Amino acid sequence: MTARSPHASTLLTVDASRPAVTPRTGMLQMGTNTSPDGSAIGINSRYLTRDGEPWLPVMGELHYSRVPEAQWDDQLAKVKAAGVDIVSSYVIWRYHEPRPGQFDWTARNDLRRFVETSAQRGLLAFVRIGPWVHAEVRYGGIPAWVVDQVPARSDDPLYLQYVQRFFAEIAIQLQGLLWKDGGPVIGIQLENEYNLTGPQQGREHIATLKRLALEAGLDVPLYTVTGWDNAVFPRRDVTPVFGGYPDLPWGTSTAMSPPNEVYGFRFTSRVGGDLGAQTHNDGPGDADAVAEETPFLGAEYGGGVPTMYRRRPVLDADDIAAMLPVQLGSGVNLYGYYMLHGGRNPPGDLDGQESTATGGYNDLPIIHYDFQAPFGANGEAHPVLGKVRPMHLFLQQWGRALATCDVYRPDVIPQGHDDLQTPRYSVRADGDRGFLFFNNHVRQHRMPAQRGVQFAVKLATRAITLPSTPIDIAPGVWFIWPIGLPLGNARLRYATAQPVTRLTSSEGETHVFAATEGIAPEFAFEADSVKQVTPADARSTLGVHESDDALIVHATPGEAFIATCSDGTRITIITLAREDSERLSALTFDGQRRLILTDALTFERDGELVLRSTGSASFDFAVYPPLTHTPSSTHQMVESQRYGVFQRFTITVPPIAFDARITPLRTAQKMPPIVLGGTAHAAVEPTPETFGKAAAWRIDLPEEALNAPGLSNAYLSIRYTGDIGRLFSGADMIDDHYYNGLPWQVGVRNVAIDPRQPLILTVLPLRADAPIYLDARYDPRVDSNDQVAEVQSVSYVPEYEVIVSRR
Structure with a gap:
């Protein structure tokens, strides 16, 4: 295809001559917006501001409690290198207060350390405190002991006492880290997908939550609520945020989805279609009513989608990337991803996932939360990262100019x-x-x-x-x-x-x-x-x-x-x-911002370039402007022939290989039919007793493969066909996976593999008549009239690391 067309001309016309609407200020009652050094985060009816200038940032969700704390620093450096400005994260109540009054803010629950690390990596923070957050967690993250006792998500006095205590604990963790104190926390999201209008509910409940947050000391420049699915909230006390996903894994259809609205420009309502809210409201909601007072901000534009039991879509990179020009072209002035970075539910919490068995609308894996996001469950880069990173860089450079533009x-x-x-x-x-x-x-x-x-x-x-x-x-x-x-x-x-x-x-x-x-x-x-x-x-x-x-x-x-x-x-x-x-990063190195072209995942850490290559022991990277002197490297580096205006280097590291041998232990038994049920009246995950019918294999991996020197990580790449895969270290389940056709990647430094215990893989059979949706490209039922539980391969894939420093 060339630029010049031999066909008759079609003129596509648009009249953009009407003057842009003048922003209205003072419409929203937010918190303290000025830091001790005079820096300010502002909001008007059309866009955000930073130090008085229009601002159109990128925000990405990373759940600290779903990522090992030893990896936070690197993961946040990757997020920064991806062109993201703000990291957002849910504070999932059940992880922090598993028993009444007993709070855990340690290890991967250390909210304070996570926010401090975000600041050290140059990221602002948006803390989504709930208390109901959804997050594909049981009861939306509200502890079972609360749900068992009081009507949650309401102004019930006892429930509010528990919420008040929880918010006070969050405030202690964030003391000194709020924007007004010189910290990175610029925003608080209250609740999630709130559209309840019964007794002690409705707009007044959101107003109560904001009051409790302020009384706890959570005074920030921005307060948001989600605005979809007929959400209700107090006018001018909060601003709604919006979203959209490229597929609907929470749907009930077993067929391919029709064309999704996220690929069509919005010229009227900001509110998207079905975003998976667990509650229902027949009223119109409040988001459109405040459109003239609030900017069009996003918080949940799908960086991917979760894999749910009854629907398991597989996304291509363009499915996610094509949403950006559409949403930006529809007027979005904050592009927020859910998720930007996948993860896993905390070890040992084996009943904390959203499930139909505990009254949820969907069934999710117990542990795995990859989301097909730009960064996967292990922090690995998925192909979509290369598609969206140039858009983020564009917004960092020209977002100020775009923010003031009308649609x-x-x-x-x-x-x-x-x-x-x-x-x-x-x-x-x-x-x-x-x-x-x-x-x-x-x-x-x-x-x-x-x-x-x-x-x-x-x-x-x-x-x-x-x-x-x-x-x-x-x-x-x-x-x-x-x-x-x-x-x-x-x-x-x-x-x-x-x-x-x-x-x-x-x-x-x-x-x-x-x-x-x-x-x-x-x-x-x-x-x-x-x-x-x-x-x-x-x-x-x-x-x-x-x-x-x-x-x-x-x-x-x-x-x-x-x-x-x-x-x-x-x-x-x-x-x-x-x-x-799609290979481009823009990072500061050797005293100035430079372009880096490489297939490796690249980020800057403390003045050094970190390059990581999965599966390949060779690195090729190009730099512009050229360096005035050859940098040093942890491995031998050679300057090679230039790539256009780019200076080019190659690095080769010693290859590392280990065999992951698999031995069959038992064959699968006959599976009973999948049951239809739950509030969705659709396929539900088999009962726990059914998993005894799974086929099983032992994986033998040398102990030295778990922490091989010279590697930043390594992956067990599991290719299998079946319904549900589970991985055990001894008796401990360390990961699980709903089959969707993609390789199941298990980072050996992301899960707790005990080399003294057998590593066991089980695969529950997939029945040919299972009423679930699978992408046609990966659906094995086309050639089967029975059931399938097979493992094609388990391979050990090293992730090599090279560090390039200024000499």
Whole structure:
């Protein structure tokens, strides 16, 4: 597919000439928003502010109690390197007060240490205190001893006494860490998915929770509640946050989902569809009623989805990434992920998961909580990370400009979520500048190619048509293109490439773009702002022509060019191929922010670059701007041939290999039919007694494989076919997994494997008639009329680590 289309032209039009709405201030009654050094976090009717400037941050959920505390520092450094600004986390009550009045804030429950570590890694914190949090935990995280005694989620006096004590304990843990004290905690979320309107419930209960939080000392700049599923809350005391997921594993259908609304731009209500609330409210809810007073903030845009018993969708990376241009193009001014980082429920808590057996709507694994998120249950990078990280870098650089932009709908919009023919796009603009958002991806539903397309955007004082000639947009393509974007002292009228980030050095500015798949990058500069354009490499060629008072540059992905501005200053433009943009990080090293291209997972820790490679004992990474001297490394490093403008290095480490041998112990017995039941009247997980029918294997792994030197971790990669897999170290269950077709990855440093005990894998058979949804690509029932419980392989996959330091 090329940029120029042989087809008849289709002009996609949008009028963005109406002035952006002026923000209204003083509408929301939040807490203290100024830190001791004068830094301020603010909120108006349209966006957040930081030190008085518009702010559009990225927030990602990581549950400290679901990650070993020894790994927090590295995991938070990874989160920071992913371009995330705020880490959010539930405070799951049942983990902290398992018995009345006996609180545990130690080890992986050490909230204080987690928040302190977040600050050390340059992250702000948003603490979601509940007390009901959902989180796929039994009773939404409220301890059983509370639920057994009082009506929870209400203004019942005894319940409020327990909540008051819990909030007071949280406040003790966060003492000195709130924004007003110079700490990183900028926000508190109250409750979750609250839409109850019975006695002692409703808006008044949320107001009570806020009062209790303030009385405990939890005084922060922002107070939020979730706004979906007909949520109710006190107007102006809190601001609603929103979300959406690419599939609905809490649904009851055993078929593939229809086109999901998260892939269609929103021009009216901010409220998404079914987000899995456990309660029901027939009223309209409060979120839309306050849309003119509150900004469009997100907290639960799916970084993946959980695997539930009756529905087990498998996501592709674009299923998650394509949501970003849609939600941002719909006006979202805080992009919050749930989840950003997976994990596991704490060891020993074998009845704490949400389950139909304890009255929950869904069945979840007892331990495993991977979520198919950018970072998995072990902290490993999933492919989606490379897709979303460039978007985060874009928001860090240009979120301030985007935040003030209003949303403008096209002249023709799709008729519904299932309209796959009408182009999906929007413009956010403020005056004569803005961004064009486009999406041609809908999960599991192929969109048609849009052929012969040009966009016509009417701005405040001018109209712009882009690109210069019609293009074809392939199925599955999504992008954000800039309009009227200043680049240094050059004025970019538009580009058909996505802005990613900017570097500043003594030699001038470097602006980084990512090519859009199948579309040649075109940069149109206002002719009076740029007097010369030359390739950065004299051996390269560059297409340049003038049209309609614009200097139009046809760039080549992977190469760079230099634009000399009318005032003599120069800027460098690097256009990365799409695959290279997915390998890109922007990290501070050797005294300045640099671009790093590598297949390895990369982050900065205390001035050093940490590179981790799963399965491969060789590292290849490229750096821009080039280093003035060769850095040192924990392993021999060789400078190799340059990669465009990037300086390139290769490192090879000694390979490490161990065999994970599997020995059959018993074959599976005949499974009874899956029972339909629970409040969803759908497939429920088999009873505990049924697991005695599982097939079993012993895994033999050398003890030295558990803590091999030179490795940051290692994974048992289990490929099996069945219903439910469980892994035991002796009699202790250390992990479990609902089969979905993906390899089950168990980090040997993420679970407690006792080398003195046998390591046992069990697989409960999957019946051919099981009424559960599996992705057709991985469904073994197509070729079976009985049941299946098989292990294809268990392999040991090392995760190598290299540390690169300034010499």
